[in-house]
Amino acid sequence: MVRTATLAFCISVHAPGLSYRDDARTRVGGAASSAATTAVTLRFPRASLRLSRVCVRAVRDEDSAREEVTEWKRLLRTTEEGRANTLNDLSLSLHEQERHAAPIEIARRTLTDAELSKGIAVLWFRRNLRVHDNEALTIARRCMAVLPVYIFDPAHYGTVLSEEGFQKTGPHKAHFIHSAVEALRKALRGKASELFTAIGPAESKLIPMLQALTQYELPIYLIGCRDVSEQGMTEERAVRAAIAAQPWAAQCTMEFVMDGTLFDPDQLPRDAAALTTFQSFEQATQALGLRVSEHAFAFEESDRLGPLPNPQPRLGTLPDLASELGVEGLCEPLNWPFPDSRAVYTFRGGEPSGLERMEEYIFDWDELSSYAEDNRFLGSTQTSSKLSAWFACGALSVRAYFRQILDFEKRMIPKITQPEELQLAKESLDQMKRNLVFREYLMLRHCVCGPALPLYVTEELSEEEEIKLDAWIEGETGFAYIDAMMSELKATGWIAHVSRMCVASFLFHDLGVRNTRVGIEYFASVLVDYEEAPTVFFWNRAAASPRIDWLEHALYHDPDGWYTASWCRTLCEVPVPEIFTFHHDDSAETRKVLGMSGVKVGYNFIRPIILPDGSLNPARTQSRSDDNALVH
Structure with a gap:
């Protein structure tokens, strides 16, 4: 008697911005008999089988089918463990070879609410293009009046090329940032405020704005988040130098905070020895008893940012990416990156899109619970969160994402009854949280040890x-x-x-x-x-x-x-x-x-x-x- 097996596989239909899944069942291995026929359902990782290249193999024996899946999962787990151990060895070897630039001070809040309430704030948005969980915005709203500003510096885009002739910011990232700034302007208008934009070097655009506010003879606070990249620190030093050269410099105070960190910056280990490897960093944080910050810089729907000061600068329109910022490779006349039908996901900049993607990935699709199994497969919308784009420009808070993971763990894990699914879900959550802590490690290493310099740099290519x-x-x-x-x-x-x-x-x-x-x-x-x-x-x-x-x-x-x-x-x-x-x-x-x-x-x-x-x-x-x- 021929025993058959029912294989359940996932069909994925891909189009820009669209991903559709459906479970299809195929009967293989001959005709099914009545009660004597045994059917076993094998649910392979969702990213591993696609409609265009599905290969259905007949499984004629239930025991061998289960053994095959068990062995596959064992090999996958062993491989991931081996990679994690190798990572620490490579990090130690790399730390011994790397050279670093000067360390970067970890910015923290110094002004009190009493001091802020007596002054006027210029809120300089940089890599924190959001309203939710934004410490700089929370500090600024304590002031008497707030002037939100974002500056597009053409030197950071296509008009200035790198040594090899690459654009500083290509079409995809430029369009993503442009969309994020546009979404931030809409969000601030909903808070009875506005986002003023300017095009040019930051120091040349901020000085006139600050100078116009000195007529009130009140303290002026330039508040923003610290951009720890080489480009960001160069920009910050130029602004500091420009303010120091003004006769009203004593009236102005710069207040920068760290954005995008999981832990409270004041509690992070500052010893470079603790940052030689990721493993040493984990041990140091555990020894200090650090937990991911549960404090959220809340900004409720009903909250208002505060009145705009007078005189106000020119509102400014969002720049044209091609003509004003010099970005090449855009699809005219919309100034969008050229679409590609093979793309599994279309990135849309802005805080609302980031929050939507986070909710979709964690709760709507329930992909987080199988992340440890699915993330090894390429070419699917569901195999990774793809939230790194919003983290990079600050349109999404890393802390907010971590809290959503904890919320998912609290709400959904108790509902899983199958032991294998429960084990996979726990491994997936642990791996995702560890990835976010690793990102924190790289940021702290970048600041405490100084930005790492590229290895093996030659003067020119042959x-x-x-x-x-x-x-x-x-x-x-x-x-x-x-x-x-x-x-x-x-x-x-x-x-x-x-x-x-x-x-x-x-x-x-x-x-x-x-x-x-x-x-x-x-x-x-x-x-x-x-x-x-x-x-x-x-x-x-x-x-x-x-x-x-x-x-x-x-x-x-x-x-x-x-x-x-x-x-x-x-x-x-x-x-x-x-x-x-x-x-x-x-x-x-x-x-x-x-x-x-x-x-x-x-x-x-x-x-x-x-x-x-x-x-x-x-x-x-x-x-x-x-x-x-x-x-x-």
């Missing part, structure tokens, strides 16, 4: 390195998995964090472009969620660590090849593992598979940029008509 770098940026290395990740990055401004480590290692170790500065500058330009501290850390780690085996990475993170095929469409019919290995495998079997899939290297898929020995492929440097027919 001609061969320039060719390899261009191929890497354009997603035209000829290695399908790498090209898929780089194509997604260029088209959407985002790739998974595990992908960032892989492509960084590939550029440095495989392609031999041993200069981390160019990679950091490119990520700074294109990433919608770019932050200096984690980006420099991971690029230095990729350079200082052994080479990442991108083939193992592909088989682990894209086991069915769907992600690679979706970004390299010519390969949509090529099976696993040939979709990853055909570059250097010239066997008859591989040629047969490629021929059946309609793929011809050099005709409709580009040749590899390097040969097996790592040298530049001479065929790529020659002008060949068949290499111009690239299809991704």
Whole structure:
């Protein structure tokens, strides 16, 4: 008698801004008999099976099916534990090699409510583009009057290029920040206030605003959050110097606070020895008895920010990204990044969008409870929260997200009855919380030890390195998995964090472009969620660590090849593992598979940029008509 099994798999239909899921059941393994037939439902990770590349295998024995799933989960858990242990070893080795700039003072509140109530505040929004849980805003509203300001400095956008010719801020991040500022203006109008915008260097725009308020002979407070990036600290020093040069400098006080921290900054460990590794940081915080701050800088719906002072500066319109800020690569006339149908998620800037995404991810889709299992798969809206973009510009509070995780843990965990699901949910919550604490570690390390300087920086790239770098940026290395990740990055401004480590290692170790500065500058330009501290850390780690085996990475993170095929469409019919290995495998079997899939290297898929020995492929440097027919 043939025993059948019912496989439940998840169909995902992807379109920009749309993700639809449905459970489909397929009967396999022969005709079902009556009571003697046993059916077992296997629910694989939601990101691992897609409609375009579903492969349903007949499972004829219930016990073997359960064993297969159990072994798969064991291997997954072992791999994640191994990576966590390796992380500490690599961090220690990296700490010994890195050089750091001067430490950055951790800003904290110094003014009392009594002092604030007698003065006028200029609230300078920087990387805190939100109303909820905003300490700078909470401080400013204690003043007699508040003037909210945001300044677009063209030097931070496309008009000033990096050393390698990249835009300082590419189209995806520029549009995201522009949308976040627009949403903040709407939110402040709902609080009986306004957001005044200006275009130019911060010191040249803030000084006239502050000077106009000196006529009242009241204390003036310039209040904002500290931007600990190199660009942000340079800007802050310029503003301080400009104020100090004014005759009314004694009337003005600058009050900056840290934004986006989980712990109370006053309680964080300041000993550099405690920051050599993430493990040492965790031990130090546990020894100090630190808990994530439960204090929220609340701003209720009925609250008002306070009256606007007179005279008021020109309100200012939001700048045109292309003509006024010099951002290139936008879709005219809307000044949006070019849409791509392969994108699994469309980032929309602004506090409301961030809050909506957080609620959607945690509660509406219940994806947080399976994060530990799903986050290894690439190419799905649900496999990660993607909230890092809102964290980067301060449109969403990290503390607020952490509190939502705790709320989910309190409300939902008791409702889970299945032991395996309960274990997975606990592992997922612990892993997500640990990721947020790791982000805190990088921020504190950046301040206490000083910003880390890029490792292995050369004066200029050779001609061969320039060719390899261009191929890497354009997603035209000829290695399908790498090209898929780089194509997604260029088209959407985002790739998974595990992908960032892989492509960084590939550029440095495989392609031999041993200069981390160019990679950091490119990520700074294109990433919608770019932050200096984690980006420099991971690029230095990729350079200082052994080479990442991108083939193992592909088989682990894209086991069915769907992600690679979706970004390299010519390969949509090529099976696993040939979709990853055909570059250097010239066997008859591989040629047969490629021929059946309609793929011809050099005709409709580009040749590899390097040969097996790592040298530049001479065929790529020659002008060949068949290499111009690239299809991704």
